[in-house]
Amino acid sequence: MFEIHSPLPAVDPSRVEKALRLLHRSLGPSKIITSKDGCEPFARDESEAVGRTPDAVVLASTPKDVVLTLDCARRAGVPVTPRCAGTGRTGGAVPLRGGIVLSTLGMGDIKEINHHDRVAVVQPGVILEQFHDAVEREGLFYPPDPNSRASCGLGGNIAENAGGPRAVKYGVTRDYVLGVEMAAMTGPLIRMGRRTVKGVVGYDMTGLFVGSEGTLGVVTEATLALLHKPDMVLTLLAIFPTPHEAGRAVAAIFRSRICPRCVELMDAGALQAVRAQGVGIDPLAGALLLIEVDGEGPACERDMERTGEACVAVGALDVLVAQAGTQSARLWAARRELSPAVRKLAKYKLAEDVVVPVSQIPALLEKTEALAERYKVRILTYGHAGDGNMHVNFLWDDPADLPRVLGAIENLFRDVIALRGTISGEHGIGVLKAPYLGLEQSHELVSLQERVKKVFDPKGLLNPGKIFPLRV
């Protein structure tokens, strides 16, 4: 572990004492953890963000628990950090000053799956993979699929507007959230949105809420849109001598009027991590595209053929159709495990999730090579190339190299913005990217968002320090 930012001052002990007294009175002791050992795991998520051990963790099991917890926090003047499964990559669920962590993972009911309306009503603690399985058993389909789907929760997905490999064809979480019930610091539960495809009444508050990273309110229920499950899914593996041909192939596939549902790119370094997981990949491969097409049988097979042809036309060494079931499942398992596998390649890792227009992927790959050279840091890249969302991983072993790595990261962000991209495609700003917000957004836009935050949370107690740098 290394310290990428300094810890913030702890909450005033007299306020903590008051908050604990109020929490015990409102919720009873069974839903509150206060022991150091019990609270410690809630100081971290799956990022390098440095938090303080919370003073209390509330294990909410009903919307009322959430409302009462926010009320206690407000009355005591103590910060509260919403949390679901803690798989976030930018420190969103990390309590920077301690205070209360409000876990919604225990609110795990799928309340309804409705065929006729093609909607589901869920609580925030439902694990995404369990939700996928439940809707697919009914012949329905919920496309958002972050690679953490076996462990992340729908509340966290909504708060982060999570994406994933299938976003290229189906979009991201926001495209499926029709309505939300949430608790804000200002009082009772608020329902926003709708249950229908259409609905234009008032501002699109649901759209604003999705992706707000737990800074505006706490999701207690959501109404999600569903599609019909595609008849057929085919997986293709295209190998290339270098990432540049693979990058060019992405644009070539779309030029041939195919929209695969996933196009995942791995460069040579990422392939090394995949091979280390025991997946045999042609030793000539310097890059790979893992592609999925879906749809009705004949159309799906035609799309697969045309995708393969587009890859060969720009220099693929080989294109293989994964045999259904085991081979495809193994490839996807290796892809989903890539992040922890890459972590094993060096002592320290920082991973960015930048996005560029698809046509600029080759340019992005050139820029990352130039950064590796200039800053003498190891960089490997993989990600959801179909929508231009690339995970650029910085690896190093000597703690003294951190300033150089941070220099390379800032320049990566500048390059991405110059290529007309964005500094985060799906992991959010959290605490780790907060210092860079101003690189992409104007002062006016940032301060407008800060004013919106103030309306929902006048005292700045809900997840402070996220998105906007904390000034204490």
Ligand SMILES: Cc1cc2nc3c(=O)[nH]c(=O)nc-3n(C[C@H](O)[C@H](O)[C@H](O)COP(=O)(O)OP(=O)(O)OC[C@H]3O[C@@H](n4cnc5c(N)ncnc54)[C@H](O)[C@@H]3O)c2cc1C
């Ligand atoms: C191996 C790995 C692969 C990943 N792959 C992807 C990927 O492909 N695509 C992608 O988008 N992400 C990916 N992620 C990141 C992460 O899984 C997502 O951001 C996910 O949506 C977080 O969900 P969570 O339940 O773990 O949320 P947490 O980490 O608990 O919280 C995330 C944010 O949501 C807020 N929050 C949590 N619950 C609530 C609630 N009930 N109400 C309001 N706010 C709340 C928190 O305050 C925090 O800001 C990956 C992570 C890992 C470790």
